[in-house]
Amino acid sequence: MTEHVRKKIQEISQGQDGFTVGWCDGGVSHFHFIWLRHQCECGECGSSLNGVRGLRLDLIPERPKPREYSFDPDRLRVSWEEDGHISTYEAKWLRDHCYSAEARAQRKHRPVLWDKRIAADPPTFKFSEVEDSASSRLQMLETVCDYGFCKVEGAPGLADEAGRLIQMVGAKRITHYGDFELSNKRMSNTSADMATLTDKKSINNVGDIRQALQPHCDETYRTSTIGITIFQVFEPSAEGGHSTLVDGFEAARRFREIYPEDFNRLASTPLTGQRFDPKHAEGELPRWYRCTLPMIRIDDDQDVCGIRVNERQIAPIDLPHDQVVPTYQAIRNFLKIVYDPDLIISFPLKKGDGLIFNNQRVLHGRTAFKLEERGRQVLTNSVDLEDFYSNLRILKGRLKPQEPIQAYSQGMVT
Ligand SMILES: [Fe+2]
């Protein structure tokens, strides 16, 4: 069955509250009259794509009825009873927006879960190919969407070129850690701009110390959680300092299977993550961020769509008395799975290596490393999930125009 046939109308029948469309591939869709009337995209009604809409729901009938309708394989035309308003719907558009249970399930993006076995062949791209070819770039973005991460080899090893990788992922996010200005001078001299992992005298950020870090999500204290993180290695550590990754969705799947009650507790119990920065930058206000969300986010279909685990940032637990001990128990059981070596992959990052991962799904950490003369230098940037998906939609729309819009996981925001 070709894609072509899938989007051709074979027959349409009018029911009490909507039209039933029979498609040339045998599929069936039902569209309510109110849905169709609301979705009219004529010049008068406008479009939800740009939000310029003349149509007002409170000014159209609660139960619009068609006066008459006609169709051919490529479109449906309806004139509405009340005012004779005429709406035309392209067949492809209708099929792409069919809201049957089957069609909605098909449009929903399904992550590919993984454990330590992915280490044999982790998703890896070459920077030059991704930069030169839009289809490689799309493949890279789709891989991050499917697996939650990918490695990029041969990424710019110089600060002033770092933006070339970031902009392929999406618009860069700037937090209170600062705008990572792409000048060598600022980059190499300012610790706020560059995570220079040497042995600092006073430690206010674990990224600056050499001990091993358990897999975690970054910045769980933000209400707008960090989305896609991009590491770029300018100077690797000579010994140790391997990066570790864990698929938080696979950890949650195992957790749900082994400890269903604890899973439900962590999916429904709000926990506060916090960070106090008394003076994070010269001449700026101190910061004290707090955000209260569950550790595991499930969507309306009960699928896991977001993970927010960082035990170092959990603020004093503030819950009803009888929930405190069971919540600790649930967190401990989840962490046992998150830190299980069966889930962790570990690999060295070389100069010029990039690592892109979804911070609302994949946890990252690193093994301990030695103090060296030239400090390990890893540049960290992020792109919000909304900008990552925006980039993905635009590129996909250009290269795969036949595919309907997919429903991607919204992470910690459901
Ligand atoms: Fe981190």
Ligand SMILES: [Zn+2]
């Ligand atoms: Zn209209």
